[in-house]
Amino acid sequence: MASKEIISKVWIEDGCIVCDACETAAPDVFEVLEETCIIRPAALDVEFCKPRSTEIVDAAEECPVDVIKFESTTVEVSDAEAAAVPADAPASDAAPAAPVVAPAKAAPAEAAPPAAASVHASTAGAPDPAIAALLKAATTRGGHAGMLKNADGGMASSGSTRGDARNLPPEARQAKVQAAAKKASADADAGRRAFASSGALMVGWGAFSAGAGLAVGPAFTRFMMPNVMEEPDPRIRIGKLQKYSEMEPGGVNEDYKPQGIWMIRLEDRIAALNIICTHLGCIPNWLVNERKYKCPCHGSGYYQNGVNFEGPTPRPLERFKIYVEDGIVVVDKSKKYNYELGQWDQPSSFLLV
């Protein structure tokens, strides 16, 4: 004696991803539309579904997101008849190590006849059983291991993996929600009282920690600061004015590059360029022959006067404050002048010669 499933009702829950699998498996039951999948009107009839039971079970099996649900009755059939359903045997041959046990498709809804609650489906007749098995493994909670556990635990426990309310038919779900709501409102009063007392506690602790934080916080911040900050004098004396005024216009003096300064001679003035690339802070090189500063990191290039013209850098090199003190030129690196802000016109950014 073997058993055979008869589908009495099939429906689709939310979450269809329009993958076409079901329509391929059971074309006259499912219809895949643009946005979702529906049961064809004809298939809402029990008599229509009965002869297509295997296909429907297969489609449910194939659905990668398991949104096809059905109710079924298991009936005993003679062996001869069972053989007519070419389902179980060949499939399990094809994928012996990946047993596919459908976690109870239809939950034991009140309406369903008692003994028929759980469904033992197989990959029967699916075009590629191995894929179906793998998809199943991928979409079953707990993966392959979970499936194996289910298989071991037998049919009785198989409902536990998928026992949550989502799998119930609509009416049963509704009832569950109502019951939960009733319970929640009964708990509410007790909850409110507990909340009030714990609320007082929270306010107390909150105030305490805030006070403690206010007292200790600034002290801690100060503690984390270094006691002494060593900063070299930003003013650098770079020699007599004459040394620079005698340069050719267009010249660059690299004597103070180790201090981070290029002295440049322009048409009527001298200025101090910051050697740091304005792109990401590498140190460019002055290429005499090409008359440009070229950065080795991403290839930014600057003209002799510091204006960028190639590569990724967004803005020109910066200039430092410069002045003469007792005949000696002093560069103050703490004050910078940016071209894009129009600061190169400011008198302290250059020396007229």
Add this chain to the structure above:
Amino acid sequence: MTQFLASGSGMDGIKHIINVLCEPHWFLILSCVALAVFMVGYRTFTKPPIAAALAGVSTLFFIASCLDPNFFSIVSKGDNVPIVMMMVTLAFVLWIAFRQAAINDERMEKGEPLLEAGADDKVLVWPDLVYIELICLVLLTAFLVVWAIFLRAPLEQPADPNVAPNPAKAPWYFLGLQEMLVYFDPWLAGVVLPGLIVVGLIAVPYLDKNPRGNGYYTFKQRPFAIGTFMFGFGILWIVLIIFGTFLRGPNWNFFGPYEFWDHNKPAALLNVEFHDLFWIQMLGRPLPTEDVAFIPAYIIREIAGIAVLGVYFIAGPIILRAVFFRKLYVQMGFIRFSVMAMLFLVMMLMPIKMALRWTLNLHYIVGITEWFLNV
């Protein structure tokens, strides 16, 4: 072609052609073509005899190239040896994956069980895993010792904050990022885009809920997903690392693989700004410098670039949806699709900007230097 051949006889001519083909735009185009050809013909190319032949030919080519002193000096630099190894291992890993995908896809068409069917993936930690780990550990240690003995660590002089080595290269695995910095504003290329790479990778499992391909190799079922990944990883990461390692020389100029690293190689890279193209070339007017009402001058100056980017990011997803991804859109839903399309478009910004830089020398599309907003 005649000009190439005239430049030197035999070997030199070939080297010259390869040098030219390694110029950035050709190099990128050719890598993309190679990737596309590979993905279209993956079933053929991964057949063991053909794959072995390809590997053999490339190895021969590599060995022959090593006879060239310039090529050899770059490839054998202590820093660059791992990248040569990376190219080999990457090719191997790609072959394995696509080979299995090819087999599976074929079997699926015939309705046969997949490679993975019947595989028992349960493995015991002890002894299966720990054993393999132990063996790997021993072999790898031995290998590293030998490597360290024969290839000296490339130590250089003590660091000097006022001198940058020329060229100054990031660690090899970051060379792709460094290449990105050449084309975008530092905060974009250094912070936003790398951040988006990480965020985008984290988002993938939430964006892509398609279970096809989970637990088994396939290419046919997921051509877009795998193709996009191969482009982002293979081209925009790996190929850029190869770029940065072998083809970027002093002053961050491009050098062909057989070219001498000349510190004084002339390179004409005069930047062109998009706002100059728009206002001066197209409209024949000077750049606007006056604020209009409450709109600052720099917004008006950059209006064309802002419009171009706006169209790219707003019309882009709509066009993608209407033309290429009608079905995908339905499957993913609005939000997922929008996020996916945005990430995709941001990724494509990279090759677009590279192409613009190489062809037009375009500096920035939108260049609001006043606010460090340069794209």
